[in-house]
Amino acid sequence: MKFLVCIKHVPDTETKVAVHADGKRLDPQAVSKWGASPYDEYALEQALLFRDAAGEGEVVAVCAGPQTCQTTLRTMFATGADRAILVEHDGLESAESLTRAKALAAVVAREQPDMVLLGKYGVGTDEGTTGPMLAELLDWPHVAAISSLDLDGSSFAARRAVEGAVEIHEGSLPAVFTCDKGLNEPRLPSLRGIMQSKKKPIETLAPGDLGLDDPSTTEPKLRWDAFALPPGRPEGRVIEGDPETAAKELVRLLHVEAKVL
Amino acid sequence: MGATILVLAECRDGAFKRSTHEAVGAARRIADDDGGSVVAVALGARATAAAAGLGAYGADRVLCCDDESLDLYQGQAYAATLAAAAERESALLVLVPASALGKDVAARLAARLDAASACDLTEISWSPDGGLKGVRPVYSGKALATVSVPAGVRTVATLRPNVFPAPAADASREATTETLECPLDTSALRVRTVRVELPEEQELDVAEASIVVSGGRGLKEAANFSLVRDLAAALGGAVGASRAVVDEGWIPHKHQVGQTGKVVSPQLYIACGISGAIQHLAGMSSSGTIVAINKDPEASIFKVATYGIVGDLFEVVPALTQAVKDHTSS
Ligand SMILES: Cc1cc2nc3c(=O)[nH]c(=O)nc-3n(C[C@H](O)[C@H](O)[C@H](O)COP(=O)(O)OP(=O)(O)OC[C@H]3O[C@@H](n4cnc5c(N)ncnc54)[C@H](O)[C@@H]3O)c2cc1C
Ligand SMILES: Nc1ncnc2c1ncn2[C@@H]1O[C@H](COP(=O)(O)O)[C@@H](O)[C@H]1O
Numbered sequence: 001m002k003f004l005v006c007i008k009h010v011p012d013t014e015t016k017v018a019v020h021a022d023g024k025r026l027d028p029q030a031v032s033k034w035g036a037s038p039y040d041e042y043a044l045e046q047a048l049l050f051r052d053a054a055g056e057g058e059v060v061a062v063c064a065g066p067q068t069c070q071t072t073l074r075t076m077f078a079t080g081a082d083r084a085i086l087v088e089h090d091g092l093e094s095a096e097s098l099t100r101a102k103a104l105a106a107v108v109a110r111e112q113p114d115m116v117l118l119g120k121y122g123v124g125t126d127e128g129t130t131g132p133m134l135a136e137l138l139d140w141p142h143v144a145a146i147s148s149l150d151l152d153g154s155s156f157a158a159r160r161a162v163e164g165a166v167e168i169h170e171g172s173l174p175a176v177f178t179c180d181k182g183l184n185e186p187r188l189p190s191l192r193g194i195m196q197s198k199k200k201p202i203e204t205l206a207p208g209d210l211g212l213d214d215p216s217t218t219e220p221k222l223r224w225d226a227f228a229l230p231p232g233r234p235e236g237r238v239i240e241g242d243p244e245t246a247a248k249e250l251v252r253l254l255h256v257e258a259k260v261l
Numbered sequence: 262m263g264a265t266i267l268v269l270a271e272c273r274d275g276a277f278k279r280s281t282h283e284a285v286g287a288a289r290r291i292a293d294d295d296g297g298s299v300v301a302v303a304l305g306a307r308a309t310a311a312a313a314g315l316g317a318y319g320a321d322r323v324l325c326c327d328d329e330s331l332d333l334y335q336g337q338a339y340a341a342t343l344a345a346a347a348e349r350e351s352a353l354l355v356l357v358p359a360s361a362l363g364k365d366v367a368a369r370l371a372a373r374l375d376a377a378s379a380c381d382l383t384e385i386s387w388s389p390d391g392g393l394k395g396v397r398p399v400y401s402g403k404a405l406a407t408v409s410v411p412a413g414v415r416t417v418a419t420l421r422p423n424v425f426p427a428p429a430a431d432a433s434r435e436a437t438t439e440t441l442e443c444p445l446d447t448s449a450l451r452v453r454t455v456r457v458e459l460p461e462e463q464e465l466d467v468a469e470a471s472i473v474v475s476g477g478r479g480l481k482e483a484a485n486f487s488l489v490r491d492l493a494a495a496l497g498g499a500v501g502a503s504r505a506v507v508d509e510g511w512i513p514h515k516h517q518v519g520q521t522g523k524v525v526s527p528q529l530y531i532a533c534g535i536s537g538a539i540q541h542l543a544g545m546s547s548s549g550t551i552v553a554i555n556k557d558p559e560a561s562i563f564k565v566a567t568y569g570i571v572g573d574l575f576e577v578v579p580a581l582t583q584a585v586k587d588h589t590s591s
């Protein structure tokens with residue numbers, strides 16, 4: 001079986017957000033470390049688990065973005081991916097999700113995988129739209145934010161948590177899944193993998209190679225006009241006294257001042 | 262004549278969810294600015310039966326797809342039905358609650374209609390001539406992005422639950438209902454939701470609750486989560502957690518608040534024994550009122566807290582539970 005795992009290259013979650021001088025985006029200078037979005041690690045792990053259990057198959061990691069994404073793809077090699085594809089374009093990383101989904105759909109058409117795995121959402125933009133969009137573009141079955149996935153031949157059963165309940169979905173491959181925490185325990189890159197990853201080639205494609213429009217000449221439908229830090233919270237108040245007194249005073253304040261009780 | 266704004270009405274057990282009332286209310290406010298109309302779409306066997314009630318929240322008409330096979334969420338069919346409704350109504354703006362179902366169907370719909378996708382908005386304004394302007398939290402709330410879509414470009418926008426006010430029901434208003442067909446053969450779907458499992462005990466979801474009480478590593482061990490549960494129960498709130506305790510296995514991941522958990526904005530958030538790591542703050546710092554209980558006066562959680570109690574949570578939390586009970590009974 002062939003698995004395509006989509007990896008988004010994002011700022012580390014420790015990043016202290018700062019605004020770029022143009023006032024419209026994150027200041028890249030503030031980002032000390034980039035890497036795969038945390039949910040993408042569950043996607044990769046699931047593909048590796050299926051491949052290793054079957055004793056055959058191919059796991060292909062794909063990333064759409066600038067050349068700097070290569071470091072993230074190397075980590076995927078080190079963790080166990082067999083191949084890596086970079087759809088290289090500076091504009092693809094910050095392009096709107098439908099543009100990214102179209103690029104990934106073109107890679108799917110070329111690679112013909114049995115399964116496409118993505119993260120539940122890319123941390124940063126926090127949208128989670130790329131997976132469902134990709135499924136619609138391909139007209140493939142899709143289950144979002146899965147916490148378990150069982151295969152039986154080309155049939156699958158997946159679970160996903162929704163507000164206060166779990167949905168069980170059944171369907172047939174080929175299919176698209178976005179992965180949630182709880183699906184598996186992602187492995188770390190191995191030392192041997194790290195050594196080998198340096199030698200493995202990253203297949204680089206330009207949008208044009210996939211028949212895509214140049215992302216820098218297409219007008220985005222959704223524009224980012226401003227990017228700002230949230231308004232600071234007003235100075236808080238420390239409530240003094242022994243536990244009983246402080247608890248009573250807090251309840252009083254929640255009632256009369258904050259008006260939430 | 263004003264524009265038509267389409268809203269997905271999400272039905273659970275024959276009743277519409279509060280986030281649907283919020284979305285209908287937001288659509289109403291937008292429509293009222295230029296004499297437009299609000300058209301909701303409801304799917305499932307009991308759609309028509311429930312639909313007229315949406316009038317009370319601001320819907321003018323409800324398009325109902327009374328199909329039993331759509332009682333559970335079937336993504337492809339839902340997206341195709343909504344797309345058909347958007348075409349039929351020539352709607353340029355579709356509003357969807359940013360619930361688990363709504364987020365999925367909205368993305369599919371945007372792809373199907375080749376529309377702009379604006380996610381998880383906390384502010385929205387729209388007009389046929391001005392297009393959309395919205396605000397959405399990004400980097401899990403560490404920043405706010407102002408986004409726009411030019412006039413004339415079809416837009417699918419999801420609205421973050423608990424942010425837009427749910428209008429008071431006006432029983433004198435009724436919506437008219439019309440039938441809507443799902444354009445797909447729902448017996449031929451290649452994936453379907455076959456069932457929904459409810460937990461043995463129905464718990465309030467942190468993402469939907471207006472009060473959340475969260476526990477962190479300061480609780481020392483899993484059994485002590487009962488302190489947090491008791492306080493949440495006394496307040497009628499949901500139980501949240503830091504990632505540290507989810508990773509320890511003290512509580513399932515669905516309770517995790519933060520950058521890799523749920524982003525919540527309840528009216529009241531109480532953090533017990535949580536240090537306030539950047540990834541945790543990202544998930545809760547837009548809450549209305551924040552209470553922090555921590556023995557370390559230097560803990561970062563106090564930087565975002567409205568009220569703080571520096572002390573031992575094993576003493577403070579039970580005292581608070583008691584004080585809440587006393588308050589409720591008085
Ligand atoms: C990629 C990534 C994603 C992450 N995502 C999330 C996320 O989504 N959500 C999240 O929460 N974290 C997340 N984290 C983890 C985060 O960095 C912190 O490790 C975590 O939030 C700490 O949890 P905590 O506050 O419960 O524990 P600690 O940091 O250990 O804090 C425990 C606190 O309890 C207090 N305490 C101890 N005993 C008592 C007592 N008796 N009474 C009162 N107070 C007491 C201590 O003073 C301390 O402040 C993420 C980390 C990474 C790297
Ligand atoms: N530029 C990209 N390259 C590869 N995969 C991506 C890209 N953007 C998004 N994805 C995938 O889509 C998921 C959801 O991203 P998003 O819709 O941006 O929140 C990510 O977790 C990735 O798996």
